[in-house]
Amino acid sequence: MKxxxxxxxxxxxxxxxxxxxxxxxxxxxxxxxxxxxxxxxATTHSVANYPGFVEPITGYELALNMKKQAERFGTKFELAAxxxxxxxxxxxxxxxxxxEERFSSNYVLxxxxxxxxxxxxxxxxxNKGNGISYCATCDGEFYKDxxxxxxxxxxxxxxxxxxxxxxxxxxxxxxxxxxxxxxKITADKVLNNPKVKVLWSHExxxxxxxxxxxxxxxxxxxxxxxxxxxxxxxxxxxxxxxxSKFLLSRPVEIKxxxxxxxxxNERMETNVKGVYxxxxxxxxxxxxxxxxxxxxxxxxxxxxxxTS
Amino acid sequence: MHxxxxxxxxxxxxxxxxxxxxxxxxxxxxxxxxxxxxxxYGIMEALREKHPDIAFTDMLFDIRDAEVIRDLPECRxxxxxxxxIYYRNGKVLKATSSxxxxxxxxxxxxEVFA
Numbered sequence: 001m002k003x004x005x006x007x008x009x010x011x012x013x014x015x016x017x018x019x020x021x022x023x024x025x026x027x028x029x030x031x032x033x034x035x036x037x038x039x040x041x042a043t044t045h046s047v048a049n050y051p052g053f054v055e056p057i058t059g060y061e062l063a064l065n066m067k068k069q070a071e072r073f074g075t076k077f078e079l080a081a082x083x084x085x086x087x088x089x090x091x092x093x094x095x096x097x098x099x100e101e102r103f104s105s106n107y108v109l110x111x112x113x114x115x116x117x118x119x120x121x122x123x124x125x126x127n128k129g130n131g132i133s134y135c136a137t138c139d140g141e142f143y144k145d146x147x148x149x150x151x152x153x154x155x156x157x158x159x160x161x162x163x164x165x166x167x168x169x170x171x172x173x174x175x176x177x178x179x180x181x182x183x184k185i186t187a188d189k190v191l192n193n194p195k196v197k198v199l200w201s202h203e204x205x206x207x208x209x210x211x212x213x214x215x216x217x218x219x220x221x222x223x224x225x226x227x228x229x230x231x232x233x234x235x236x237x238x239x240x241x242x243x244s245k246f247l248l249s250r251p252v253e254i255k256x257x258x259x260x261x262x263x264x265n266e267r268m269e270t271n272v273k274g275v276y277x278x279x280x281x282x283x284x285x286x287x288x289x290x291x292x293x294x295x296x297x298x299x300x301x302x303x304x305x306x307t308s
Numbered sequence: 309m310h311x312x313x314x315x316x317x318x319x320x321x322x323x324x325x326x327x328x329x330x331x332x333x334x335x336x337x338x339x340x341x342x343x344x345x346x347x348x349y350g351i352m353e354a355l356r357e358k359h360p361d362i363a364f365t366d367m368l369f370d371i372r373d374a375e376v377i378r379d380l381p382e383c384r385x386x387x388x389x390x391x392x393i394y395y396r397n398g399k400v401l402k403a404t405s406s407x408x409x410x411x412x413x414x415x416x417x418x419e420v421f422a
Contacts, residue, residue, distance in 0.1 A: 035410055036350020043343030060312060060346055080354035080410035098414075129388030129406025138342040139406075142387040211385065233387060 001102040004030040004076070006303055007095060010111035010243070011079065012039020013289050014279025016066040017296030018109050018303075023073035025304040030103055031070065032078045032095065038063025039113045040280070041289055045137070050289055062289075078103075083246055088275050089253055107274050107303045110254070110262060111296060112243035114280040114287070119151065119236060123207035131214040132207060132234050136160035139235075140167045146232035149174055149216055151204055157237035158182035161190045164235060172231070173198045174218060207234065242281045257283045268299035276303065311366050312341060313349040315356070318367040324376045328398045331363040333421050338367045338377040339390025344407040348390050351410045355417070362421060394420050 006022050008015045011033035023029045031037075041047065044059030071077070078097055085096035094104040116134055118124060124132060133139040137160075144167045150157055153175035159182070164171055173180075173190075178200045180187040190196055201221045208215040215230045242260045247253070255263040255271040261284075262277035264270050270277050278295035280287045311317055318324050318336060327334050337352060339345030352364040367374050369389060377383065380400060383391050388406030394416060395401065401420040404412075 035347050036354060038346075038350070042350070043346045045342075058312075058341070060341060080351045080358075080414075082411055129404070130385055131387060133388050133406070135342060135344050135388075138340070138344045138389045139387060 001094060001104050002030075004028045004103060004105045005307055006030070006107045006109065006300075007032065007093070007103055007105040008109045008111055009033075009083070009095070010039065010109075010113055010279065010281070011037035011067070011077070012111060012113045012279055012292065013041055013063070013066060014113070014292040014296035014299075015039075015109065015111035016063075016070050017293040018111065018278060018300040019070035019075040019296075020066070020073060021297050021300035022304060023070060023075040025300075025308075027300075027304055027307055029070075029075045030078065030105070031075055032081055032083070032097065032103075034080070034082050036079055037067040037077070039292075047289065088272055091274065093274060107276070107307070109268075109276045109278060109296075109299050109303070110244075110247075110270075110281060111277070111279045111292075111299075112246075112281045113292075114240040114242050116237070117239045117241045119204060119238060121204060121206050123209065124236075127207055127209050127214060131209055131232075132236065134236055136163040136235060139233075140164050143168050143233050145169045148172070149204075149229075149231050149234045150237065151175075151234065152237040152239070153177060153180040153182060154237065154239060155182045155186070156239075158186050158190050160235060160237050161196070162186065165190070165193055165195055168195065170195050170197070172196075172229075174202050174204055174216070175200060176203050176221060177201065204234075240280075244281055266298075267302045268295055269302070309340060309368065309370060311339075311349070311368050313366055314353050315349060315364055315366045318365050319371065319373070321373045321376050324367070324373070327363060327365060328395045331395075332397055333359075333361055334363040334365065334395040335392065336365050336367055336377060336395070337390045337392045338369050338374055340369055342389060344388065345390040348392060348408055348413075351408070351413055354410070355413065359417065359421075362417070396420060 005027040008031045041059045042063035046056040048056040081097040084099045147170045206217040244260045268276045276299040278299045279292035356364045382403035386405035
């Protein structure tokens with residue numbers, strides 16, 4: 001079992017910032033991520049509000065720079081690696097990756113961020129990329145002059161709908177409430193577009209692939225009437241969820257709030273000694289790149305203080 | 309637009325032909341720098357270190373020569389970027405549409421290249 005002074009789970013801005021601080025303080029640091037480095041920032045087209053950059057920087061470049069900076073100070077990385085087992089309750093904690101290798105440390109920082117929520121409905125995952133999409137920028141043009149559904153009524157659903165309206169023939173929003181949660185100015189732009197219809201107080205219940213099209217089973221939440229409607233595609237934008245599910249694979253050790261966000265104090269300590277949390281996975285008011293890197297720095301400085 | 313990744317970029321039909329002719333095992337991820345594509349490139353970069361026998365490459369979806377991917381029968385119904393194609397001895401063994409997790413990609417590699 002390889003031992004590090006600090007293991008960071010999650011290679012987004014919070015995790016990478018913590019790695020920069022800890023590795024620079026000569027704390028041997030391992031960063032693990034089940035995907036790649038950068039987190040949500042790496043997939044952000046342009047970042048215009050990150051201090052120090054007069055012109056917007058691409059999220060990919062910003063994330064890549066953070067990783068390079070962490071590497072320059074000696075941080076080790078295990079990317080595209082799945083946590084298959086772990087124990088955080090003892091003083092020396094360990095994590096197993098891909099059922100192959102174990103790494104141990106006295107300190108673990110969880111910085112796994114948040115991800116777009118799936119509806120977890122029948123047929124959803126199976127049809128991803130074949131009629132079901134989560135990104136208007138990526139897949140909008142496949143639906144030129146087509147009829148589509150958008151599921152969701154928050155800011156991301158409505159902003160993505162605005163983009164989709166440049167391509168599609170009609171756009172029908174399926175929304176569980178009787179008004180949109182998105183900012184009014186954007187919501188009005190969408191609602192006033194003649195291509196748009198809304199199924200208020202409706203929820204999708206399942207998806208069936210018909211080759212070139214998708215049949216969506218929909219329930220009217222007021223009457224409980226169920227209908228099936230066919231469209232060329234479905235775009236789903238229903239918010240974010242914390243990437244904390246892997247912590248539920250055993251008796252709960254780390255305190256979470258009712259939405260699954262990890263609860264910490266101001267020092268980023270969780271209720272489990274030696275386990276910290278930072279970034280979007282943590283319960284907090286604002287989720288921005290700068291708040292994530294602040295969390296990461298605070299956690300790392302606390303751990304550096306305790307190890308020295 | 310260009311692909312700002314550390315993978316080898318396939319820029320023409322000829323390069324694509326050479327790739328699958330010279331490498332028994334090859335993967336081409338055809339996409340853009342969007343939120344569904346970037347994680348797949350990153351996972352491929354990480355997997356490249358663990359599988360030196362597999363040629364992991366990318367190709368910009370919008371160049372004309374990317375029709376060698378776009379027009380594959382396996383991609384006919386794809387409506388989500390990126391298109392990721394797994395080749396063995398020049399033949400398509402698997403093709404996926406949209407974002408994939410590292411777990412999914414490892415399972416495919418195990419399935420098609422074992």
